Amino acid sequence: MDLVPLAERLLGIRSTADRPDELRRALDFVLDVVGPGFTVERFEAGGKPSALVYAGGRRPHFRVIFNAHLDVVPGADDQFLPRRDGDRLIGRGTQDMKLSALVLASVFRDMAARLPYPIGLQLVTDEEVGGRHGTLHQLEQGVTGSFVVIGEHSALRVVNESKGLITARLHAVGRAAHGAYPWLGDNALLKLMRAVDGVLTAYPVATAEAWRTTVNVARVSSGNQALNQVPADGTAWLDIRFPPQDSDFAGRTCDEIAAHLTALCPPGVTAAVDHAEPPHRADPAGVDVLALQRAARAQGYSGELLRKHGAADSRFFFQRGMDAVIFGVGGDGQHGADEYADLTTVEPYRRALTAFLEGIAEREGIAKRVAEPDGIAEAEGVEPEGIANP
Incomplete structure (x- = not known):
């Protein structure tokens, strides 16, 4: 519970995408929680800062x-x-996922330098x-x-599977005309409505x-600005989430x-795909997944496996052959007005x-680390690990 005052300060930082200074402030805050004595690599892309922290002077292949x-x-x-409010900490980011982030940072701070293998x-x-x-x-x-352990909320359950993500547009082309003479035009929005109906017939709400697979019609627009004009164009934006079992999308190119x-659309409507990212899955029989489940059960939680409908950064690891799971504190109200974290889950989570980290060394027989001249600690007698094959 020593993390709660820190969490309250971090939650007060309005780190939304449109506030780059606050994003950096939140990042620096958590780096300060980790403290000195570690290597910090800073990255930036698209105006978004990030960091990678580890013990030693040269970036290794991380075991975790x-x-x-x-x-x-x-x-x-x-x-x-x-x-x-009792055992609830209420505020934006409590459940998703600043409190879990602080727990991960504190466990890293306390464990990284003394573990016989590298973690990041x-x-x-x-x-x-x-x-x-x-x-x-x-x-x-x-x-x-x-x-990889991603600290998104899970109430100490293990999310080993999540849906893929596609962002797509349906674009309709018609012919403009005066609104009083619709027979002289070709209404693009009417075509677009039929196109949306076609997609939702295949993938009902x-x-x-x-x-x-689910399809969310997120936005519809047209370049037409006049009420007395037949629209000559229209666009619908779709948010599609799909499981690995859906062969319409899984393994397909954009x-x-x-x-x-x-x-699925009528003539005059075409689709374009902006992003198509695969589902995520970690082997439920993998030794690390099973070990994390055991660690959760030892704290009185089920550690059961879950599927997640929303996409997470786990998909990027999966694309590169790295097993990743979501494992975090409990709570409810993600992205809502009453978002909260369940404080009773914080210490069991930690x-x-x-x-889990201690068990890896015991299970794999890594006895000690030997300091190398460049300051990197290597596990004695252990070959470097390859990337896990999910």
Whole structure:
């Protein structure tokens, strides 16, 4: 519970995507919590800062990476004034995921220098807007690891699978005319409405939780600004989430997905895909997944496996053959007005992470580290690990 006062200060930092100074302030705050004695690599892409922290002077292949994002979605002013209500800490970013980030930072601080294998702390500030300038950018700069723990909320359950993410546009082309003479024109918005109906017929709007593809029609617009004019163009933006089992999207290229969506539309409407990112999956029988489950159960939690409908930075690790899971504190109200973290889960979470790290050395028989001349500590008698194959 010593982290709660720190969390309240961090939660007061309005680290939204449109406030670059606050993103840097949040990043520096957590680096200060970690303290001196570690190597800090700083990165920046797209105006979004991030950092990678580790012991020693040369970046290794990490046995474990702790990944945390410090950005939050926008909220009302009072949401950045955190408050306690019994065992709840209420405010923007409590559950998603500043409190978990502080736990990860504190466990790293206490464990990294004494573990007989290298671990890294990855702090990013753009997860809520796609993660491409934080986690993805660091991976593109050569950061690797065998197993990744992402501190998104999970109430000490282990999220080993999450849906893929596609952002697509349906674009309709018509012919302009005076609104009083619609037979002289070709209304692009009417075409667009039929196109959206075609897509939603194939992928109906979910009325209850289901592990299947969902399509959210996020925005519809037209260049037409006059009420008395037949629109000559229209665009609908789609947010598509899909599980690995959906062969319409899984393993397909952007062009192939665009062709599939276009086939669901009437003539005059075509689809374009801006991003297509695969689902994420970590082997449920993997030794690290099982060990993390055991660590959660030892703290009185189920440690059960979960599927996550939303995409997370775990997808970037999966694309590069690295096993990643989501494992964090409890709470509710993510992105809502009453978002809160369950403070009763904080200490069990910290103990579970500590036990998980200690168990790796015991399980793999890594006895000690020998200091090398360049200041890097290597595990004696242990060959460097390759990247885990999910």
